[in-house]
Amino acid sequence: MILFEALDLGLAALVLGVATWTIAARRVFGAVVGYVAYGLLLAIVWVRLYAPDVALTEAAIGGGVTGVLLISASTRLGRLPAVDAPPGAALKFGAAVISALVASVLAAAVIYLPDPAPSLAPEADAHLSATGLGNAVTAVLIAYRSFDTMLEKVVLVLAVAGVWSVAPDRFWGGAPAPLGRAVPDAALVFLARILAPVGAVIGVQMFWVGADEPGGAFQGGAILAAMWMLVMMARLTDPPRISSRWLRLGLIAGPAVFLLLGLAGPVMAGSFFAFPEGFAKPVILFIEAFMVLSIAVTLPLLVLGPPNGEAGR
Amino acid sequence: MSIVLDLFTVVAVGAGVFFFLAGTVALIRFPDSLSRLHGLTKADNLGLGLVVLGLIPRAASPLPALKLIVLWALVQLGSATIAQMIGGALRRREPIE
Numbered sequence: 001m002i003l004f005e006a007l008d009l010g011l012a013a014l015v016l017g018v019a020t021w022t023i024a025a026r027r028v029f030g031a032v033v034g035y036v037a038y039g040l041l042l043a044i045v046w047v048r049l050y051a052p053d054v055a056l057t058e059a060a061i062g063g064g065v066t067g068v069l070l071i072s073a074s075t076r077l078g079r080l081p082a083v084d085a086p087p088g089a090a091l092k093f094g095a096a097v098i099s100a101l102v103a104s105v106l107a108a109a110v111i112y113l114p115d116p117a118p119s120l121a122p123e124a125d126a127h128l129s130a131t132g133l134g135n136a137v138t139a140v141l142i143a144y145r146s147f148d149t150m151l152e153k154v155v156l157v158l159a160v161a162g163v164w165s166v167a168p169d170r171f172w173g174g175a176p177a178p179l180g181r182a183v184p185d186a187a188l189v190f191l192a193r194i195l196a197p198v199g200a201v202i203g204v205q206m207f208w209v210g211a212d213e214p215g216g217a218f219q220g221g222a223i224l225a226a227m228w229m230l231v232m233m234a235r236l237t238d239p240p241r242i243s244s245r246w247l248r249l250g251l252i253a254g255p256a257v258f259l260l261l262g263l264a265g266p267v268m269a270g271s272f273f274a275f276p277e278g279f280a281k282p283v284i285l286f287i288e289a290f291m292v293l294s295i296a297v298t299l300p301l302l303v304l305g306p307p308n309g310e311a312g313r
Numbered sequence: 314m315s316i317v318l319d320l321f322t323v324v325a326v327g328a329g330v331f332f333f334l335a336g337t338v339a340l341i342r343f344p345d346s347l348s349r350l351h352g353l354t355k356a357d358n359l360g361l362g363l364v365v366l367g368l369i370p371r372a373a374s375p376l377p378a379l380k381l382i383v384l385w386a387l388v389q390l391g392s393a394t395i396a397q398m399i400g401g402a403l404r405r406r407e408p409i410e
Contacts, residue, residue: 188398191391
């Protein structure tokens with residue numbers, strides 16, 4: 001067991017080292033690469049904490065989608081004229097103090113947690129059979145705290161609306177600028193042709209096994225989103241017009257179906273957001289299927305940004 | 314039989330780790346980007362391949378073993394593409410006469 005402790009300590013040191021490097025990096029691109037590496041390391045930390053569901057999400061979101069988002073943001077920032085006045089010493093000092101304060105409060109909260117830490121895990125496990133699921137994480141997300149999960153998806157839709165709202169009026173309804181270069185690398189096109197069908201199957205499979213094993217709607221949806229982005233980067237398809245009815249339906253499908261079934265709860269099962277006894281699993285999977293669709297549509301739209309008149313380039 | 318399999322796993326995973334180490338040393342020590350890329354592909358290709366080969370006898374049934382092989386193939390596909398793209402980007406930046 002000494003070996004595992006040494007491994008964990010090394011991992012923790014690596015996480016801290018990469019985090020420091022990310023903050024200290026002088027160039028935005030370097031910092032983004034550091035952040036992606038940091039996300040992947042955190043995924044390994046979650047595996048070591050026996051939380052494979054969180055690890056999958058961290059790898060897909062922290063390492064993957066956020067990385068693409070930050071890289072495209074840094075490219076866009078690079079195109080802007082340079083800032084005349086870089087942040088002064090006072091601003092930097094203030095930011096450092098606030099960040100250090102937040103970090104120490106979080107650290108104190110973790111250190112002074114009661115031992116043993118309060119846990120609802122036994123409760124979650126005890127009622128697992130009522131949901132028909134085998135994965136307690138999915139049960140917590142879609143059954144025990146279903147209202148919260150539904151609202152989280154609404155937040156994602158609002159984020160897309162926020163991104164779209166900065167589009168100039170004359171481009172409203174058009175398509176966002178294509179991802180990647182006008183003439184994509186032949187190797188990237190090859191990868192997109194081979195990987196996208198495989199990735200689509202893996203994404204759907206990850207959602208499907210999420211009922212009983214690590215995985216779920218968010219992880220599966222993130223993989224499908226990555227595949228769509230890959231195909232767009234290889235210019236095999238172009239970003240859709242944001243006025244497209246199908247696109248908007250896909251965007252709201254998850255939270256809408258979730259909300260409708262939640263509202264049907266009082267009739268079907270006697271309570272708001274309750275699922276009928278013995279029939280919970282099919283209902284949960286039905287909701288999750290639409291959530292996968294919405295997540296797969298939402299994440300690429302956040303990366304694509306608002307339509308800016310460059311769609312035809 | 315199980316001792317033979319254990320030995321096989323230890324040797325294969327050990328060899329895989331060696332290639333990862335070699336690839337990492339190459340990444341740190343080699344002078345230019347193309348050479349570093351060359352070193353790195355050894356880690357992805359042989360290193361991961363040998364680790365997967367060593368873990369196959371550990372799999373309880375054929376399906377997990379197959380998944381391991383698919384994982385290796387996917388990593389191969391990804392790293393080969395990235396290597397091509399980085400190589401292409403380098404070439405565009407500093408054309409080779």
